[in-house]
Amino acid sequence: LDPLATTPAVMQVTNVDDRPLLREVHLTAGEADEDSTHCTFEDGSFLRASERLSTLQADPRISDGLIGLSTAQAAALREEWGPNEIPEKIIPLWWMVLKQLMGPMPYMIEAATLVSAVLEQWAAFGILASILVINTAIGFYEEKKAKDALDGLKNSLVTTIPCKRDGEVVQLDVVHLVPGDLVFLRGGNIVPADCKWREGDIFQLDTAALTGEALPRKVPSDQYGDELLSGCVVKQGEGFCEVLRSGIYTEIGQGMAAIQERAGEAE
Numbered sequence: 001l002d003p004l005a006t007t008p009a010v011m012q013v014t015n016v017d018d019r020p021l022l023r024e025v026h027l028t029a030g031e032a033d034e035d036s037t038h039c040t041f042e043d044g045s046f047l048r049a050s051e052r053l054s055t056l057q058a059d060p061r062i063s064d065g066l067i068g069l070s071t072a073q074a075a076a077l078r079e080e081w082g083p084n085e086i087p088e089k090i091i092p093l094w095w096m097v098l099k100q101l102m103g104p105m106p107y108m109i110e111a112a113t114l115v116s117a118v119l120e121q122w123a124a125f126g127i128l129a130s131i132l133v134i135n136t137a138i139g140f141y142e143e144k145k146a147k148d149a150l151d152g153l154k155n156s157l158v159t160t161i162p163c164k165r166d167g168e169v170v171q172l173d174v175v176h177l178v179p180g181d182l183v184f185l186r187g188g189n190i191v192p193a194d195c196k197w198r199e200g201d202i203f204q205l206d207t208a209a210l211t212g213e214a215l216p217r218k219v220p221s222d223q224y225g226d227e228l229l230s231g232c233v234v235k236q237g238e239g240f241c242e243v244l245r246s247g248i249y250t251e252i253g254q255g256m257a258a259i260q261e262r263a264g265e266a267e
Helices: 051-059 069-083 091-099 106-117 122-156 251-266
Strands: 038-040 046-048 160-165 168-174 182-186 194-200 204-208 217-219 233-236 239-245
Touching: 051 233, 091 204, 182 194
Parallel strands: none
Antiparallel strands: 038 046, 160 168, 160 182, 182 239, 194 239, 204 217, 204 233
């Protein structure tokens, strides 16, 4: 549930401790405390957001029609589809150094250094060689620093998501998702793979990273269908979605593969 939602939300859970919870019971948006960790129910009671996963696990009546995969089925599909990640091209350190010596300006300095050596103008040669070494060192340091910062940011991102396996909702690393998995998405989640909406709220989906659109899309809808593409951000709503494509077979995965292929050809 998105505590900033402006309209009531309807979910598929039935009750908790014999009090009405969600199925056909509306949660009034905006009735949350300061840290947005509680949500007010129709009967005036509260439920912490941190208790949502345990609620899903405890109530066997949730999503009776959505079985999900077994562990054996998921293992077989992972062999076929591979991990749910986009392989990154590893750039060796020696190539990062060599790249600093490429380009119009480095080529001019290198040519001037070579001419100075041929003419035995050692003072000019020393100065130009020093400039070349210093520029290379600074460029390498800045590129390495940026790469390390990006790697640190990636490692700090949350990489688990509620997923229905063997009939139970468990926290699963997104790398292990395969087509057919049922995942539970809510406001703030990044869609981990190309998915199909199956049950829950109408999502408000931020697709700016993929399409550049400023306004969120409503999914499912007649205009945008019922698919959620990997990399989009759920702004509002929560519900179950079925993974359709994972890893390099997603829309964003195909795009990244094309970019890396063209970059390789350019090099």
